Amino acid sequence: MVGSGAAPACSARVFFGETVGNPGLDVLDIPAVSAIAHEAGVPLLVDSTLTSPWLVKPFEHGADLVYHSATKFLSGHGTVIGGIVVDGGSFDWEKSGKFAELTEAYDGFHNMVFSEESTVGAFLLRARREGLRDFGACMSPHTAWLILQGIETLPLRMARHMGNTEKVVQFLASHPLVSRVGHPLLESHTSHALAKKLLPRGAGSVFSFDIKGNRAQGKAFIEALKVFSHLANVGDCRSLVIHPASTTHFRMTDEALAAGGITQGTIRLSIGLEDPDDLIDDLKRALKAAEKAGA
Amino acid sequence: MYLDVNGHKTYCYTGGKPFDAAKPTAVFIHGVLNDHSVWILQTRYLANHGWNVLAVDLPGHCKSEGDAPASVEEAAEFVAALLDAAGVKRAALIGHSWGSLIALEAASRLKDRVSHLVLVGTAFPMKVSQALLDAALNEPMKALNMVNVFSRSTLAPPLGAGSWVHGASMALGRRVLASNTQVNVFHRGFKACDSYTNGEAAMAGVSCPVLFVLGAQDQMTTPKAAQALVNKARDSGKKFSVASLPVGHHQMSETPEATLFAIRDFLQSA
Numbered sequence: 001m002v003g004s005g006a007a008p009a010c011s012a013r014v015f016f017g018e019t020v021g022n023p024g025l026d027v028l029d030i031p032a033v034s035a036i037a038h039e040a041g042v043p044l045l046v047d048s049t050l051t052s053p054w055l056v057k058p059f060e061h062g063a064d065l066v067y068h069s070a071t072k073f074l075s076g077h078g079t080v081i082g083g084i085v086v087d088g089g090s091f092d093w094e095k096s097g098k099f100a101e102l103t104e105a106y107d108g109f110h111n112m113v114f115s116e117e118s119t120v121g122a123f124l125l126r127a128r129r130e131g132l133r134d135f136g137a138c139m140s141p142h143t144a145w146l147i148l149q150g151i152e153t154l155p156l157r158m159a160r161h162m163g164n165t166e167k168v169v170q171f172l173a174s175h176p177l178v179s180r181v182g183h184p185l186l187e188s189h190t191s192h193a194l195a196k197k198l199l200p201r202g203a204g205s206v207f208s209f210d211i212k213g214n215r216a217q218g219k220a221f222i223e224a225l226k227v228f229s230h231l232a233n234v235g236d237c238r239s240l241v242i243h244p245a246s247t248t249h250f251r252m253t254d255e256a257l258a259a260g261g262i263t264q265g266t267i268r269l270s271i272g273l274e275d276p277d278d279l280i281d282d283l284k285r286a287l288k289a290a291e292k293a294g295a
Numbered sequence: 296m297y298l299d300v301n302g303h304k305t306y307c308y309t310g311g312k313p314f315d316a317a318k319p320t321a322v323f324i325h326g327v328l329n330d331h332s333v334w335i336l337q338t339r340y341l342a343n344h345g346w347n348v349l350a351v352d353l354p355g356h357c358k359s360e361g362d363a364p365a366s367v368e369e370a371a372e373f374v375a376a377l378l379d380a381a382g383v384k385r386a387a388l389i390g391h392s393w394g395s396l397i398a399l400e401a402a403s404r405l406k407d408r409v410s411h412l413v414l415v416g417t418a419f420p421m422k423v424s425q426a427l428l429d430a431a432l433n434e435p436m437k438a439l440n441m442v443n444v445f446s447r448s449t450l451a452p453p454l455g456a457g458s459w460v461h462g463a464s465m466a467l468g469r470r471v472l473a474s475n476t477q478v479n480v481f482h483r484g485f486k487a488c489d490s491y492t493n494g495e496a497a498m499a500g501v502s503c504p505v506l507f508v509l510g511a512q513d514q515m516t517t518p519k520a521a522q523a524l525v526n527k528a529r530d531s532g533k534k535f536s537v538a539s540l541p542v543g544h545h546q547m548s549e550t551p552e553a554t555l556f557a558i559r560d561f562l563q564s565a
Contacts, residue, residue, distance in 0.1 A: 089466025094358075116308055117339075119332040119357060120466040 013098060014065075015044045019051040019058060020191075020199075022234070023208040023244060023268040024182055024261035027191035027198060034062030041098055043091040049073070050204045050235065054158035061198065064091040065123065072235025075150035076157050080143045085127060089120030102126060157237065160273045162202035167276040168269070168283065172209050177287050182261060183207040205271040206234045208244070210263055217290040218243060218265050224289035227274060227282040239272035239279055298380045300354075300373065303361035305380070306331070308350040310342020319410065320383045321562065322374065323350035326392030326416070327484030328439070328468045330357040333391065336551040337558055344559070349381060353394075355475045363480045367393075367491040371400035378408065387411035387562055391547065392516060393488050396421060399524070400493060403500035412501055413558055415508040416544045418520035419494030423485045432482040439468040439481070448512040448543035460548050498527040505535040506561040508546055508554060515544040536561065 015037035017028040030046065037044040043064035048056065052073040058066050068074055070082040093102045093115045102122045105111035109129065114122040131137040166185060173181045184195035184203040195203040211218055222230055228241040232248055242248060245257060245264050257263070271279065296314065298305045308331040321341055323334045331338070331350035342348040354373055355363030364370035374397060378386055387410050390398030395417035402409040430438035443464050444450065450461050472481055498505075505528050509518045518539065528535040538557035542549035 089463065089470060110311060112311055117311075117332070117335060119330055119470055120463055 010040050010042075012040065012042055014042055015040075016047070017044070018047040018049070019056055020184075020204050021260075022050060022206065023266070025184055025189065025191065025195075025203055025207050026261075027184060027194040027203060029194055030056075030058055030061035030063055030198065034064070037064075038062075041096040043096075050206050051199065052154060052158055052235075054155050055162075055199050055201050055204060059086075059088040059090070064088050069235075070147045070150075071233070073158065073161075074154065075147045076153065076235070076237055077146075077150060078231075078233050078236035078238070080146045082139055082143050082147055084147075085124070087121055087124040091123075093122055157273060158201075161205040161271060164273070164276045164279060165202065165205040165207070165271045168271055168279055169207070171280045171283065175287060177212050177291055178209055179212045179265075180210040181207070182209060206268065207271075208262070208266050208268045211265045211267060211287075211290055213265065213290060213294045215264055217294045218267065220293035221267065221286045221290040224286040225282055226285070227278050228269070228286075234268075234270040236270060237273045239274055240270040242268050244268050297358075298377065300376050300380045301361065303354060304359065305354065305361070305377065306352040306358035307377075307381070308332070308334075308338060308348070310338045310340075310346075310348040310350070312342040312348070314347055314349075314381070316382065318345060318347045319562075320347040320349060320381070320386040321411075322377070322383075322386045322388050322398075323348065324370075324374065324388065324390040324394035324397050325351075325353065325356075326390075326394045327488065328442070328471045328481045329391070329394075330467065330471055332467065333545075333547055334389075335547075337389075337547060337555045340555055341559070341562075346562070347383075349377070349383075349386075351377060353397075355478060355480055356471055357474045363475060363478050363483050364397075364487060365483055366487050367396045367400050368493070370397040370487070371404055374398070374401040375405055378405070384408065385410050387413065389413040389415065389558060390417075391415040392417070392544065393421070393484050396488065396491050396494065399497050399501070400491075402503060403493075403497035406500075406502050409501075409503050411506070411562055412503055413506045413508060413561060414521075414524070415546050415554065416510060416513055416516045417507060417524060418516035419491075419498075419524045421488040421491060421494075421516065421520075423489040428482065428485055428489065431485050432479060435472055435479065435481050436469075439465060439472070442515070443468065445514045446544040447549060448510070448541070460545065464545065464548070494524060495527045498524050498533070499531045501528075501533060504561070505533050506557065507535065507537045508557050509537060509539050510542045510544055510546050510549070511539050512542060513544045 019028050034044040045065040046058040046063040048058055048066050049069045049072050067085040070084055093099045103115045105113050114126045118125050169183045169185050172178045184191045228239045231240045232242055244262050244266055296309055325333050330352045334350045338348045338350045352359040354361030385408050388398040388402055395414040402412045509521055540546055540550050540553050546554045
């Protein structure tokens with residue numbers, strides 16, 4: 001697509017994508033998308049929440065801005081609500097010519113020209129100062145401390161998340177009541193090759209799978225789980241489970257769900273840090289309960 | 296604002312204030328692989344407290360056109376041309392690291408046109424190891440990482456979480472290096488530091504008061520390595536003072552307020 005001439009004609013101000021989609025785990029081709037964005041003179045903003053800096057560093061692949069929900073892997077324990085935005089400092093706002101709010105005098109801030117104030121942090125300067133001034137967006141010290149403390153153990157936790165995920169994925173992929181497992185670890189996943197290239201440590205521990213059977217069997221499965229918590233969060237140290245069609249994605253039509261790779265039988269898991277054998281035993285019991293519910 | 300210096304578009308950050316000929320002027324000169332933005336607190340403060348500020352991007356660096364200076368002497372000539380282009384008769388010169396040598400050499404040449412000389416993170420001779428010179432030339436990203444580790448007393452943000460120092464400096468180094476596609480300004484700047492021999496003679500020729508702002512934990516330009524210039528200032532009867540800060544080589548970002556206050560007090564008193 002690069003060089004096609006299509007990108008410069010685009011009117012977008014920013015290109016945006018998730019490192020991996022939720023819950024299908026389609027991997028964003030950051031180098032290719034950033035090349036198109038840069039050809040169009042706009043930055044690439046990446047949501048790296050589900051991968052965290054341990055699995056991928058989007059700046060090294062061409063992203064310009066990154067954000068994370070720190071509620072997830074960064075804090076790691078599902079105890080806070082917060083987020084961070086990171087400016088890689090590489091995007092040239094002046095050269096782009098599309099961002100007067102950063103490159104021209106802003107009378108709301110004593111005619112400050114943010115791109116002159118900071119060569120590498122113009123976006124952050126305005127985002128932070130204006131956010132504080134206009135919205136009072138200031139994190140509580142305790143929340144900030146919990147996030148900082150969580151980050152200290154990020155590499156230890158992520159390695160465990162990935163190890164557990166691999167075992168669970170392999171278990172589910174070989175179970176007769178499971179019709180599909182949507183994780184790039186498997187060759188059947190459309191992003192398998194791209195994940196090996198961009199995410200060699202793994203494509204995350206939040207993924208979905210489909211149960212063969214009806215809606216009642218899906219309900220029986222979730223209600224039978226004892227180690228997994230039935231919760232809408234992801235990236236927690238505890239394993240979590242949810243039924244997207246009736247919760248996180250309930251506003252979407254069936255067609256839109258199908259386009260997102262979600263069916264009525266799709267179950268989303270967020271694999272935590274427990275003993276993987278306990279997780280597999282729990283899933284075995286729940287799948288058995290689902291089987292019985294369909295009998 | 297942009298000035299035409301020697302026929303080249305040259306960027307000077309003015310601290311957000313228009314240039315006013317009635318005010319005294321302070322010229323800030325950055326070091327190797329830096330630009331005007333390393334002086335952000337100090338420049339903005341002075342611009343809002345009675346000074347014209349010209350924090351320059353050296354030629355061939357970031358927003359400024361022209362050939363990147365290959366020697367301290369060449370850069371000092373540029374500073375003289377910059378003052379002419381701005382119509383400044385007299386100015387304080389404030390330089391960091393390589394910029395301190397440029398300010399020193401310029402002050403010795405410009406004599407009474409320089410009202411104050413501030414040398415932040417300075418040394419003479421300012422020798423650069425062959426390993427670092429080679430890395431800057433052949434593996435600039437590796438050298439950038441080395442420099443950003445050596446340059447600071449700590450990798451953790453000294454002001455607490457939320458104040459970026461290391462990562463922002465890495466990003467700035469990448470931007471400055473990428474801004475010049477003709478010359479490796481990293482290697483050229485280090486080579487200029489390493490080959491400068493006129494430091495003590497230049498100090499003898501300075502006619503204004505001198506302030507040394509040194510980092511007690513500075514590994515790039517150790518306080519000991521600044522002693523030859525301090526001694527020369529003393530021996531040649533200069534009015535001088537030394538501010539020792541408990542930081543590494545990036546005084547402006549490691550202790551921004553202490554660095555500002557040292558400069559401010561010196562400019563007010565001298």
